[in-house]
Structure formats: structure tokens, C-alpha cells
Amino acid sequence: MLSFIGFLPAFLAFRIAMNSSPSNAFFRVYIPTLLCLPDYYRVITPGVPDPTFNQGVALVIFIVSMMRGGFKGYRFSHLDVVVLVYAGLVFNSELQASGYSDAQNLMFTMLFSVLTPYFMAKSFIEPAGMRYDFxxxxxxxxxxxxxxxxxxxxxxxxxxxxxLSPFFPGQGxxxxxxxxxxxxxxxxxxGHALSAGIIMMLGFRLQRWLQFSGAWPDKWKLLPWLPIKFPAFLTLILTGGFFITFAKGSxxxxxxxxxxxxxxRMKQKLLAFMVVLVLLVxxxxxxxxAFLAYASVGRANAKDDNQETACYRYELIQLYVDIAKQKELFGWGLTKWPAIPEAPSIDNxxxxxxxxxxxxxxxxxxxVLIGTMVRLLIFGIKQPHPPNSGGSLAFTQASIYLGYIIAIATVYMGGQTIPMLFMLTGWAESFMHSQGRDYAPSGSVEPEIATAPLCGFRRVV
Known part of the structure; x- marks a missing residue:
């Protein structure tokens, strides 16, 4: 019964969703719950899947949204099908491996840690002009x-x-x-410093975008004594939070x-990305x-802990790819593959x-990862140099995808990193469908700025 405290955020979200709107509950309850409360504590509910704090809130917002005719602001796009197919395949693999009694828990996770965050972000952020608030x-x-x-x-x-542990005995x-x-x-x-590193990386990139866009006041009335501007203060805090995870991959x-x-942010964006691509090659x-040569010597021949870790991750691929190919279409399920004792943790x-x-x-x-990042880059390159945020947001979102792509090659993606990724995806998808409308930090649409023709002349009186 103590674990029922986990329903408090869901109860608050229900009150706000019914008295105001589901989108208001999303901003005021779901986001703080997702980012400030652990995902490894669950409310014990016999006979049905046990929800986490944020899954309970997502469930409530979903129910109230359906009662009111669906997610307001939603527009269909092809990525919806990809996300739905992904969630369905994940559920199906566990269904085939373990049966429905176990697979229902994973189905619940797919519904309220993947699909609902994706559709909430797609419906509630850009259509309402709430990108800055989010x-x-x-x-x-x-x-x-x-x-x-x-x-x-x-x-x-x-x-x-x-x-929180006293309310959830035996958990976490x-x-x-x-x-x-x-x-x-x-x-x-x-849960783990590696997951925290991914979340903090995402937050740091969003903060830099907000700072660039002038979305924060220079002085905050609650901290008038700060010797530096408030946006710079937040950037320092996020930088420190990112650093103390000591997650080298992130x-x-x-x-x-x-x-x-x-x-x-360059005026010649296409040229800048061509230079980056050449440097990358x-x-x-x-x-x-050089890294493959460094990592392929074997753990027994590693000279230090860092090289041993690199060797272990290299060996993982050699050891487990053949096992994965035995059931390459739908996989082994969450835990049914033949484990290899010398490689118990799959850090990829x-x-x-x-x-x-x-x-x-x-x-x-x-x-979802690479395709959305590439589409954002192409979209951003086509946009005019941003007077405020429209074009720069595409590159900020793309940078977060690149961060995910690199980071999860060294760690399991779990906990809050999953709903955050699919919220980012829903937001990015609706942003591209909005044709990059440029909002002021207040939420109003920025007027278009007339630009002079290339090599034009000014009339001077």
C-alpha cells in the first residue's frame, strides 16, 4: 500500500486535465514527474501492469484526451507508422518469447513510455506555440x-x-x-550515471538554444544578486550537472x-556542413x-581499465551477433537469449x-534516430538564417539525436531516456510540419524580417 504514493502525480494530472486541459497537465505535471522522479519505482497493482510515476501520469492524460476527442493539435505523418510498428514489434517479440502474462508489462511500457509521450509532444508543443515553454x-x-x-x-x-525508498520496499x-x-x-x-549523462546532454543543448534565442530574462527576480546573467547561470548549472555524471560517452x-x-548558425550553412563532413571523413x-586496433587486442592484453572497457564492448559484438542472427526477424525477447558468462552486461x-x-x-x-536527424538537418539548411529560433531549433534537435546516436553505442538506453527520445521525436516531427514557424519567447509568431537582395544597394539621404 505504501507504493500507492506513486499515484499522487497521476491524481494531480487528472485534476488539472479535467479542470483545464490535458495539454496543461502535460506541461505542469508530466514533464516534472518524468525528469524529477525515479523511473525504477513502481506502484504495485495486482493483476495489472505496475506503473511508474510518469507512466501513471501519461495514462491519465491519455484517458482524458480520449474522453475529449483525442489529442488536440495532432496531425498525421509517416513517422507515426514507424513508431507504431516499432512499439508493436517490441511487444510481439516478448509475446512470442514469454507469452502474454509477461508481454503485457512490456506492452504497457510501449503504450505509456513510447507512444503516449510521442503523441503528447507532437500534439501539445508546436501546434500551441509552446516550444519555449516546453x-x-x-x-x-x-x-x-x-x-x-x-x-x-x-x-x-x-x-x-x-x-523515496521507504515507500517502495525492495525496489531500486x-x-x-x-x-x-x-x-x-x-x-x-x-538509475545510472550513464542514463543521467544522456539526459543532461539533452538539457544542456536545449539550454544553449534558449540562451541563444533570448528566451530567459537577464535577471530573475528571485535571484537579483547573481553576478552574471541568469541564462549564463543556468548554463553553468547544466554544464556542472552534465560533468559530474562522469559519463565519457555522453x-x-x-x-x-x-x-x-x-x-x-553559420550564414553559409550548406558550406559549413560540407566542411564538417570532410573533416569527419x-x-x-x-x-x-585506430580505435578498432586499440579495442581488438583482447581484455587479457589491455594496458589499463579504459582499454579493457573498450575491448569488452568490442568483444560483445563478436560474441552476440551470431546469437542475434539465430532469431533475427523478431528477436529473443527481453531475457530469453542464451547468455554468455564472460559477457553478462550488453553495453550497446x-x-x-x-x-x-x-x-x-x-x-x-x-x-527514428538517424532518419529524423537527417531530415532535421535538411530542413534546417533550407530555412533562412533564424532571426530568433526557427532555423536554430532544427539544428539543436538534430544535435540531440547525434548525441543519442553516439551515447547509446556505449550503454543500454533505459529509464527516462526512452520517453525523452520519443517526446523529442514527436516535437521534431510537428516542428517540421509547422514549416519552421518562428515564435518569440512569449509564444507569439515572429513577423517575417525583410532581407536585402544579395549585393544590393542602399538609398542614402
Whole structure:
């Protein structure tokens, strides 16, 4: 019964959705719940799937939205089919492997951690002109988490578990604090520091976009004594929160993602991306060759812990690809593949997805990641140089996809990283369908700015 405290956010969301609107519940309850409360605690509900905090809120918003005729602002696009097929294939693989009694839990996860976040973001953000509000709420939540996480990195104590574990006995005990450079790697409410690194990378890129777009006041009335501007203060907090995860894969992902944003801010965007592509080939191909040589020596011959980790991840592919090919169409399900004792942890989400759910689900997922990123880049290049946010948002979203693409090659994508990815996808899809309308931070549509013709003359009096 103690775990029923997990329904409190859902109850609050129901009140707001009924008295105001489901979209209001999405912004005011779902986003803070997703980002500030752990995903590994579940409400024990005998006979039905056990929801997490954020799944309970998503369920309520979905029900109220259906009672009111569906998600307001929704427009169909081809990506809807890809996401639906992906979710269906994930459920089907577990259904074939374990039967319905186990597969129903995964079906519930697909419904309320993949599909509902995708359709909520697609319906509630861009159609209502709420892109700034959405990004500000995400950044504000992650700034709070970052500040709380300083306690964890200093003392090795996760405050989220200290407060919530008494209400969920026996849950979340498998998530242990790990250490690097003699300091605790902060996980916050995200289970593991690697998941926290992905979430913080996303928040940092959104904050840089907000700062570039002038979406924050220079001074905040609650902190008038700050010696620096409030947007810079938030950027420092998010940078610190990102750093203290000590997630090197996410650090690398965030660094490389910055090149997309930098190129997208150039006036000659196409030329800038061509330069980036050339550099990627000139530098990336030799670097990849050197990494393969570094990682293929075997763990027994590794010179240090870093090389041993690289060797382990290289060996994972060699060990598990043949097993995945035995059931390559629909996969083995969540846990039914023959485990290899010397490689118990599969620290590569692409390999794990192929192993669990087969190549069709794998290709659908790749299209969501890589296909959406490429479409955003093409869309952004075609847009005029942004007076405020429209064009730059496409490159910010694309940079987050690149961050995901790189980061999950070194870690399992779980917890809040899943609904955040599909919310980003729904937002990006509706943004591209809006033809890149440029909103002011207040939410109003920016007037078009007349541009002078190339090499034109001014009339001077």
C-alpha cells in the first residue's frame, strides 16, 4: 500500500486535465514527474501492469484526451507508422518469447513510455506555440536535479533514493552508485550515471538554444544578486550537472553534437556542413581505424581499465551477433537469449535491441534516430538564417539525436531516456510540419524580417 504514493502525480494530472486541459497537465505535471522522479519505482497493482510515476501520469492524460476527442493539435505523418510498428514489434517479440502474462508489462511500457509521450509532444508543443515553454520546463527541472546531485557526488548518497525508498520496499536496490576519478558518478533520479549523462546532454543543448534565442530574462527576480546573467547561470548549472555524471560517452556525444549547432548558425550553412563532413571523413576514418586496433587486442592484453572497457564492448559484438542472427526477424525477447558468462552486461543498445527484438524493430529504431536527424538537418539548411529560433531549433534537435546516436553505442538506453527520445521525436516531427514557424519567447509568431537582395544597394539621404 505504501507504493500507492506513486499515484499522487497521476491524481494531480487528472485534476488539472479535467479542470483545464490535458495539454496543461502535460506541461505542469508530466514533464516534472518524468525528469524529477525515479523511473525504477513502481506502484504495485495486482493483476495489472505496475506503473511508474510518469507512466501513471501519461495514462491519465491519455484517458482524458480520449474522453475529449483525442489529442488536440495532432496531425498525421509517416513517422507515426514507424513508431507504431516499432512499439508493436517490441511487444510481439516478448509475446512470442514469454507469452502474454509477461508481454503485457512490456506492452504497457510501449503504450505509456513510447507512444503516449510521442503523441503528447507532437500534439501539445508546436501546434500551441509552446516550444519555449516546453524547453524552459525541461531545463528548469534538470537544473534542480543538477543542484541536488552535487550532494551525491560529494557524499556518495542519492537523495532521491533516501527520500523515496521507504515507500517502495525492495525496489531500486540494484542501482548502485559507481565511482570514477575518486568521486561518485551522479545518477540522480535516472538509475545510472550513464542514463543521467544522456539526459543532461539533452538539457544542456536545449539550454544553449534558449540562451541563444533570448528566451530567459537577464535577471530573475528571485535571484537579483547573481553576478552574471541568469541564462549564463543556468548554463553553468547544466554544464556542472552534465560533468559530474562522469559519463565519457555522453561527454563525447555532447562535444560532437556541438558541431552541428555551430555549423547551423553559420550564414553559409550548406558550406559549413560540407566542411564538417570532410573533416569527419579525414579525421573520423583514421580515428575509427585506430580505435578498432586499440579495442581488438583482447581484455587479457589491455594496458589499463579504459582499454579493457573498450575491448569488452568490442568483444560483445563478436560474441552476440551470431546469437542475434539465430532469431533475427523478431528477436529473443527481453531475457530469453542464451547468455554468455564472460559477457553478462550488453553495453550497446543497438546490439541489445537487435538481440531482443529483431532486425525489423532495429531498422525502425534506426530510422527514428538517424532518419529524423537527417531530415532535421535538411530542413534546417533550407530555412533562412533564424532571426530568433526557427532555423536554430532544427539544428539543436538534430544535435540531440547525434548525441543519442553516439551515447547509446556505449550503454543500454533505459529509464527516462526512452520517453525523452520519443517526446523529442514527436516535437521534431510537428516542428517540421509547422514549416519552421518562428515564435518569440512569449509564444507569439515572429513577423517575417525583410532581407536585402544579395549585393544590393542602399538609398542614402
Amino acid at each position: 524547453a524552459r520546463r525541461v531545463v528548469a527541472c534538470l537544473a534542480i536535479v543538477s543542484m541536488l546531485n552535487t550532494w551525491e557526488t560529494r557524499f556518495g548518497v542519492n537523495l532521491f533514493r533516501v527520500v 536496490e540494484g542501482w548502485m552508485i559507481t565511482f570514477r576519478f575518486g568521486m561518485a558518478r551522479t545518477a540522480g533520479p535516472y 561527454w563525447l556525444a555532447g562535444f560532437l553534437a556541438g558541431f552541428i549547432v555551430a555549423a547551423g 579525414v579525421v573520423g576514418v583514421p580515428a575509427l581505424s 543498445h543497438y546490439l541489445l535491441l537487435f538481440l531482443m527484438h529483431g532486425k525489423i524493430a532495429f531498422y525502425c529504431f534506426l530510422y
